[in-house]
Amino acid sequence: MRIIALIVCAIAMVSPLSSQQQVIVDLPEVRGPFTLSAVYDSAAGHNAFAYAGNTVPPVIRVLPGGVIKLRYVNNLPGRSDEECATGRCGNMTNLHFHGLHVSPERPQDDVLTMMAMPGESLDYTVVVPAYSPPRLYWYHTHPHGESARQDLDGMSGAIIVEGIDRYYPELRHMRQRVIILRDHDMEHSDAAIREQVVRRVEIPSSPCGTSTEQNPERVFTANGTIRPQIPIGPGERQFWRILNASPDRYADLQLNGEQLEIVALDGMPLSYHNRHRATRKVDHVLVPPAGRVEMIVTGPSSGSRATLSTRCVDTGADGDPNPAMVIADVGPAHADSPIRNLPSTTGPAVYKELSSQEIQKLELSTPDFTVTFTEDKSGFYINGGKFSMDDQPMLRVQVGSMQHWRIVNSTREIHPFHIHQIHFLAYAQNGVHSDAPEWLDTVNVPYGNGSVDLIMDFTDPIIRGVSVFHCHLLSHEDKGMMAKILFE
Numbered sequence: 504m505r506i507i508a509l510i511v512c513a514i515a516m517v518s519p520l521s522s523q524q525q526v527i528v529d530l531p532e533v534r535g536p537f538t539l540s541a542v543y544d545s546a547a548g549h550n551a552f553a554y555a556g557n558t559v560p561p562v563i564r565v566l567p568g569g570v571i572k573l574r575y576v577n578n579l580p581g582r583s584d585e586e587c588a589t590g591r592c593g594n595m596t597n598l599h600f601h602g603l604h605v606s607p608e609r610p611q612d613d614v615l616t617m618m619a620m621p622g623e624s625l626d627y628t629v630v631v632p633a634y635s636p637p638r639l640y641w642y643h644t645h646p647h648g649e650s651a652r653q654d655l656d657g658m659s660g661a662i663i664v665e666g667i668d669r670y671y672p673e674l675r676h677m678r679q680r681v682i683i684l685r686d687h688d689m690e691h692s693d694a695a696i697r698e699q700v701v702r703r704v705e706i707p708s709s710p711c712g713t714s715t716e717q718n719p720e721r722v723f724t725a726n727g728t729i730r731p732q733i734p735i736g737p738g739e740r741q742f743w744r745i746l747n748a749s750p751d752r753y754a755d756l757q758l759n760g761e762q763l764e765i766v767a768l769d770g771m772p773l774s775y776h777n778r779h780r781a782t783r784k785v786d787h788v789l790v791p792p793a794g795r796v797e798m799i800v801t802g803p804s805s806g807s808r809a810t811l812s813t814r815c816v817d818t819g820a821d822g823d824p825n826p827a828m829v830i831a832d833v834g835p836a837h838a839d840s841p842i843r844n845l846p847s848t849t850g851p852a853v854y855k856e857l858s859s860q861e862i863q864k865l866e867l868s869t870p871d872f873t874v875t876f877t878e879d880k881s882g883f884y885i886n887g888g889k890f891s892m893d894d895q896p897m898l899r900v901q902v903g904s905m906q907h908w909r910i911v912n913s914t915r916e917i918h919p920f921h922i923h924q925i926h927f928l929a930y931a932q933n934g935v936h937s938d939a940p941e942w943l944d945t946v947n948v949p950y951g952n953g954s955v956d957l958i959m960d961f962t963d964p965i966i967r968g969v970s971v972f973h974c975h976l977l978s979h980e981d982k983g984m985m986a987k988i989l990f991e
Contacts, residue, residue, distance in 0.1 A: 526836055527731040530661070530681055533561040536572040541579050541596045541619075541644075541658065550579055550594070550656045559727070560660030562681055563642065567664055567853075568633035571600070574626050577619040585656075587649045588981035594621050596653060599645035599923070600662065601793060602638070602770050602944050604963050605629050607924055607970040607990070614645040614923070615892065615969060615987070632965055634853050637666030638770030639681075639744045639795045647892060647985070651977035654750040657685050657727075661746050667797070669852040670772045671782070677742040677799070680733070684747045684754055684790075684830065686721040687729055704730055704828040705812075711826040712817030714916075719824045721752060723813065725831045733811065734836035735802035742766070744797045747790045750977040753816040753825050753917075753947070756796065757787040758833065759809040764799035771926055771942040778854050783939065787814060791919035793945045793975045800833075808834035819950035821878075822916035861905070865958050866930055871906040872898060874986075876948065876974060878914045882983040883974065889983030890973075896989040902967055906959045912948040918979065920955070921945040922972035924990065925963065931956035945975055966990045 531554065544551040544558050551558040565571055579594035586592065596619055600612045609617055611629045619625045643659035644650060661681050668675045689697045704722050711717065725731050735741055747754050756763070762784040767773060774780045782799065790796050803809045811833055816825040877884045886897065900906065908927070910920045921944060930940035932955050948955050973985035 524832070525728045525731045527680070527682070527728065527733050527831060528726050530683070530726060531555065531559055531561040532564055534564050537561070538574045538576060540576040541594075543580055549585065550583075550653060550658060552658050552660065553578070560657070562660060563662045565631055565662070565664055567631060567635045567637060567666060569631050571627065571629040571631065571662070574624055575619065576624040577621050579621050581621045585652050587652050588978065589648055592649050592652055595619065595646045595649060596644050596658070597625060597646055598627060598642055600629055600640065600642050601923075602640040602795075602926075603629065603662070604632060604635060604924060604926075604965060606965055607968040612923065614647075614971065618646060631664060632963075635664055636770065636772055636775050636853070637664045637669065638767055638772060639663055639746060639797055640770050641746050641748065641793075641795070643748065647890070648981050651750045651981050654748065654977050655686055655688060657748075659683075659685075659748045661744070663744070666850070667767065667772060669850065670774050671766055674742050674766070674799075677740050679742045679744065682725050682733075682743055682745045684723045684725060684745065684749060685727070686749050686752060687724050688721050690720045700729065704830075706826045706828050707815075711815035711824060712822070713820050714818050714822045714824055715820055717824050717826075719826055721749075722828055723749070723752065723754065723830050725811075730829055730831060732832045732834070732836055735800070735833055736835060737802050737805040739802040740799055741802070742797070743800055744795070745790065746795050747792055749792050751792055751823060753792065753813075753818070754790045754830075755787055755814040755816050756790060756811065756830075757814060758800060758811055759803070761801065761803070761809065762786060763788060765796065766799060767795075767797040768941050769795050769926065769943045769945060770797075774852075774854070776855055776857060776942060778852070778856065789816070789947065791945055791947045791975065792977070793919065793921055794943075803834055808832060819914070819916035821914065822950070862928070862958060865905060865907045866936075866956070868907050870909040870956070873909045873911060874920065874972070875911045876914055876918050876984060878979070878984075883979040885973075885984055885986045888986065890980075890985040894987055896969060897986040899989040899991055900959075900961050902961055902964055902990050904961050906961065908957045908959050909954055910946070910948050910957065911952065911954045912950055913952055915950055917950050918948050918984070919945050919975040920948050920972070921975040922959075922988070923970045924966040925960055927960060928958040929955055930958065961990060
């Protein structure tokens with residue numbers, strides 16, 4: 504299978520922690536069939552994706568109605584020194600196309616029966632519906648029991664379905680940036696290096712939230728670099744498409760207190776379900792693990808600089824440390840990559856406007872299904888069950904229906920709920936209706952018997968088959984917090 508030539512603008516093959524500040528790199532891009540490999544990166548000391556001679560995963564770009572066609576080759580060694588949920592990793596691997604409304608069956612988004620052991624390969628042909636909203640999706644490995652380790656190793660990448668300019672024409676004239684947040688793992692770093700990193704990203708010495716564990720083991724990178732510079736001119740408006748590819752870290756993003764203009768969340772344009780809805784301006788935006796935000800940012804005034812940072816996130820008494828830190832510096836730069844604008848697309852915007860009466864009726868109804876997260880020293884559970892690959896579906900739903908689900912978190916830490924193949928309307932938290940309900944595919948569920956209420960949209964006929972829903976703290980999913988669902 505041929506490997507498509509890619510667009511690479513100044514890919515910097517440098518350590519995430521360089522002595523000099525690096526300008527954020529542009530990521531390689533691919534359109535059309537390609538080959539992706541899982542390899543052991545001896546220089547980095549962990550597993551990685553390999554594409555076109557390097558270990559920078561490409562951004563997959565596809566048009567609505569197009570096809571993502573790729574061969575995924577498992578070139579990992581048969582024996583691993585890395586630890587997974589139940590011991591040494593077995594280096595099995597596969598792919599999940601997160602957020603895409605596509606078939607959960609082979610050869611598309613099948614995470615249950617498609618699996619490549621070392622030396623094997625998988626061929627994916629993922630058909631993107633012509634009515635698919637143009638947005639930011641992503642792909643990552645999803646081998647149950649080993650997902651967290653592979654995601655921490657950076658085995659993920661962005662997918663962009665073109666055409667968001669049909670909804671927001673002004674985006675055509677802005678520089679576009681794809682920014683992937685991943686983890687730099689300091690677990691095995693010596694104390695001096697760890698302290699250097701903590702100072703570099705300005706983690707406060709004061710406690711963050713109620714977690715009993717306050718020593719951060721990881722910090723965010725942006726496109727592979729710790730605290731890079733993102734060039735932007737004074738007053739310049741840019742379109743940023745940000746993916747949180749961490750297996751378990753939340754990002755509560757802010758830009759020096761300046762307002763962020765939200766265009767899409769989890770790849771869903773704000774106007775997709777309401778053509779009269781404009782962008783939304785916020786002071787900060789919570790992006791859970793697996794979440795995405797697409798937003799317009801404005802460069803700071805002449806002579807000043809800003810920082811893109813994450814605020815402290817209270818993960819609960821049993822949660823992992825999630826402190827405030829600087830992710831990138833933002834402002835004028837002496838050098839930048841060539842301007843990359845949105846490609847022009849043809850055709851009208853496609854909307855899916857639902858009846859407000861139908862939505863309100865569902866909101867006021869008794870939940871059709873309740874998901875309850877629990878955990879103990881032995882594992883993590885959904886409705887009292889720990890996932891096994893040979894489980895039968897926990898429930899069956901009729902394709903064409905919409906349902907009211909309630910997600911309850913009975914643990915002492917937050918959990919992000921995610922379901923494959925669909926989006927849902929998150930309209931209430933802890934029983935309180937939101938002033939701004941949002942369509943998402945991953946939503947945070949508060950700890951301490953917290954809850955979220957969702958309108959689940961099962962109307963797309965393409966989703967038929969067996970799929971899954973789970974906690975997107977991937978170590979929790981690996982240890983049992985997942986269940987099957989049959990779309991029939």
